[in-house]
Amino acid sequence: MNIRELEKRLRSREVSCVELIEQTFADIKKRDTFHSLITLTEEQALAEARERDRELAEGRDRGPLHGVPIAHKDLFYTRGIRTTAGSLIYKDFVPDYDATVVERLRSAGAISIGKANQHELAYGITSKNPHFGFVLNPRDPKRLPGGSSGGSATLVAAGFLPMALGTDTGGSIRIPASYCGITGIKPTYGRVSRYGVLPLAFSLDHVGPLASCVEDCALTMNAIAGADPRDPTCVHLPIPEFNLPLPADLKGVRIGIPKNFFFERVHEEVASAVHNAIAELDRLGASLVETQIPDLAAANIVARTIQYAESAAVYAQHRNRALFGNDVWALLEQGRMIAGHTYVNAQRVRTLFRREFDALWEKIDILAAPSTPVTAPLSDAATVQIGENEEDTRMASTRFARAINLVGEPALSLPCGRDSVGLPIGMQFISAPFTEPTLLQAARLLEAALQT
Amino acid sequence: MFERYTEKARRIIFFARDEASQTGSHSVETEHLLLGLLREAKPLFEKVNVEEMTKELRGAVHVERADEADAAADLPLSQSARHVLLSAMQEAEQLKHSHITPEHILLALLREPGFAARTLEKYRVHRDRIVFTLRQDLDIEMKSKLRDLVHELERAFAPLVERLTPEVEPAIFYAPRPEVTS
Numbered sequence A: 001m002n003i004r005e006l007e008k009r010l011r012s013r014e015v016s017c018v019e020l021i022e023q024t025f026a027d028i029k030k031r032d033t034f035h036s037l038i039t040l041t042e043e044q045a046l047a048e049a050r051e052r053d054r055e056l057a058e059g060r061d062r063g064p065l066h067g068v069p070i071a072h073k074d075l076f077y078t079r080g081i082r083t084t085a086g087s088l089i090y091k092d093f094v095p096d097y098d099a100t101v102v103e104r105l106r107s108a109g110a111i112s113i114g115k116a117n118q119h120e121l122a123y124g125i126t127s128k129n130p131h132f133g134f135v136l137n138p139r140d141p142k143r144l145p146g147g148s149s150g151g152s153a154t155l156v157a158a159g160f161l162p163m164a165l166g167t168d169t170g171g172s173i174r175i176p177a178s179y180c181g182i183t184g185i186k187p188t189y190g191r192v193s194r195y196g197v198l199p200l201a202f203s204l205d206h207v208g209p210l211a212s213c214v215e216d217c218a219l220t221m222n223a224i225a226g227a228d229p230r231d232p233t234c235v236h237l238p239i240p241e242f243n244l245p246l247p248a249d250l251k252g253v254r255i256g257i258p259k260n261f262f263f264e265r266v267h268e269e270v271a272s273a274v275h276n277a278i279a280e281l282d283r284l285g286a287s288l289v290e291t292q293i294p295d296l297a298a299a300n301i302v303a304r305t306i307q308y309a310e311s312a313a314v315y316a317q318h319r320n321r322a323l324f325g326n327d328v329w330a331l332l333e334q335g336r337m338i339a340g341h342t343y344v345n346a347q348r349v350r351t352l353f354r355r356e357f358d359a360l361w362e363k364i365d366i367l368a369a370p371s372t373p374v375t376a377p378l379s380d381a382a383t384v385q386i387g388e389n390e391e392d393t394r395m396a397s398t399r400f401a402r403a404i405n406l407v408g409e410p411a412l413s414l415p416c417g418r419d420s421v422g423l424p425i426g427m428q429f430i431s432a433p434f435t436e437p438t439l440l441q442a443a444r445l446l447e448a449a450l451q452t
Numbered sequence B: 001m002f003e004r005y006t007e008k009a010r011r012i013i014f015f016a017r018d019e020a021s022q023t024g025s026h027s028v029e030t031e032h033l034l035l036g037l038l039r040e041a042k043p044l045f046e047k048v049n050v051e052e053m054t055k056e057l058r059g060a061v062h063v064e065r066a067d068e069a070d071a072a073a074d075l076p077l078s079q080s081a082r083h084v085l086l087s088a089m090q091e092a093e094q095l096k097h098s099h100i101t102p103e104h105i106l107l108a109l110l111r112e113p114g115f116a117a118r119t120l121e122k123y124r125v126h127r128d129r130i131v132f133t134l135r136q137d138l139d140i141e142m143k144s145k146l147r148d149l150v151h152e153l154e155r156a157f158a159p160l161v162e163r164l165t166p167e168v169e170p171a172i173f174y175a176p177r178p179e180v181t182s
Helices: A003-011 A017-031 A042-057 A100-107 A150-157 A174-180 A214-224 A268-283 A296-314 A326-336 A340-363 A393-398 A402-407 A436-451 B007-022 B030-040 B050-061 B068-072 B079-094 B102-111 B115-122 B127-161
Strands: A037-040 A069-073 A111-116 A163-168 A183-186 A206-211 A254-258 A287-291 A366-370 A383-386 A389-392 A411-418 A424-431
Touching: A003 A017, A003 A214, A017 A037, A017 A042, A017 A069, A017 A111, A037 A150, A042 A111, A069 A150, A100 A111, A100 A163, A100 A214, A111 A150, A150 A163, A150 A174, A150 A206, A163 A183, A163 A214, A174 A183, A174 A393, A174 A411, A174 A424, A183 A214, A183 A436, A206 A214, A214 A411, A214 A436, A254 A268, A254 A340, A268 A287, A268 A366, A268 A411, A268 A424, A268 A436, A287 A340, A296 A326, A296 A340, A296 A402, A296 B127, A326 B127, A340 A402, A340 B127, A366 A436, A383 A393, A389 A393, A411 A436, A424 A436, B007 B030, B007 B079, B007 B102, B030 B050, B030 B079, B030 B102, B030 B115, B050 B115, B079 B102, B102 B115, B102 B127
Parallel strands: A069 A111, A069 A163, A254 A287, A254 A366
Antiparallel strands: A037 A111, A163 A206, A183 A206, A183 A411, A366 A424, A383 A389, A411 A424
16 A cells, blocks of 8 residues: 555545544554554544545645555654653653654645654664564564664554654664565655654664655655754755656666675675666666775764764663663663764764765765665574674664765665565665655666566 | 573582481472572671571481481482572573572572571571672673673774874764755
8 A cells, every 4th residue: 555546545535534544543453463553643643634634625635645644653753642762761751842744744634643663762673662562573473673663664564554754873764664575765864854853863863754665755755855944954955856757767877786895794585686676777777887885884883883972962861770671771881981082083984984975976876785684583583694694683784774874875775575485675775965856766666677 | 400500509509419418308408408508608698697597407407317328319309499499590580690690599599488488587688688789790790791892892993093184074963965966
């Protein structure tokens, strides 16, 4: 179920907004065994649906999201609705205003059905939330859905909603998208407002959609992107059309195939699915360019240093260990030990990586790579097997995603195949800052080619 | 069953067996485990008169036996002693400790109804105090492990700092160049 299909059903009056919302809640109550949601907001959703129906009857159409059911990860401020961030610290926190993106989606006509479960404080990739329930992967409940936007991903993967909003600080949109077999985009840093979004690491946090297809991502971007005086890091740029018409081919588009890093420690089934997709890009007429890319292993170290320190700063006044899960507490403790000069120098090394990426975009338009080195790991295993090597699940899951948060480039994950046990494989499209429209366009073309 | 027991914890069982055979018992009882604990892990019994407690326990479990030759044999664990060793494992699990130490055996003995538990109570050995100390020890251990992890990260980061020249500014309020548009 995607946004365009729902749009058609709603406009043809095959179903009303109210009926669609009722069906969605009935479906969730019946089938959501994945602990996808922390709070359901049925009354408010129905009230909004009645309003949207009235508008349609009066000929007022807010666009493709009008009447479409969505959800927000539980760290987006929602006025009058509890916002927990999956943490005991915020278990009774009720914001008195909406995040900018929540507001924008509502004015685009989308109807939120509730707040999605997530990794505690978004600080982790398992979404095994000790306070609000472990999120289970709908493709196989014994496996991790990924995270931290785990509940957002499962709501879409299970087919309850076409889109749910998430955040990505070190892969938290792309990892769950990869493990659950859906699409997600982390837009350029500064493209989408972070106002009213509970921070994890200020300079690495990004807001973006997890959705059933590339077009749903593009339609969501149309609603949420753009400058916001309330977020000083949000860039003043004209808002482009994110859902560009589909071109016939990819002629003239330079797709970089990384010579280093991305195909070094990766499960062979993942590598082969990504190579198949690359072959498809070739058939679509793209120019494939084998490219040496910046040292992303080093960039990951810089990103981790910054994240640990910034997150420790966010939770500096919360020192009651009993309120935190063991994994989150351990990461906060590590952050408190990072020296001031180390953090500042990490931000300076970041400048160097920024320059290296600028140089990279002189040679290519889009970098094609796997999203995660493995498919969804088993929930009860602390490690994953990659060839001969055993690797910590968190470290492996974030390895291909984290460095991109350091430079702020837009990065999209889309499904590109399945492994031998039928689990989805995700690949990433990464491009220059503020080039989401062409990134989405190329991804849509590949998505269509892979489906046929 | 004993793979996860530390050396000290294993020695408690060894001493308990010794106590049992010396007092002429047919099996290792919970009281013998406590006697073993008193011999092996004295520091756990801060402010307790260990000599008096040992004497009292030995007096209570002593049995006259005709056949002294049995004494050297490998005495079996009584049902409740076995139960104590199993619940020591559960105590460790609950506290998220990977190994079973004398403290866990002591916690388990406090829970097992019988003469050993009553004696511990009489000498004011309380569960809360033991758990508190255990938690503190664990915090110190965890902190040092995490410090190692941070050092590892900083070591990996160090060579990158070599690339910095004075004019490189931090990217704290970083936003990519706004002039780049699609």
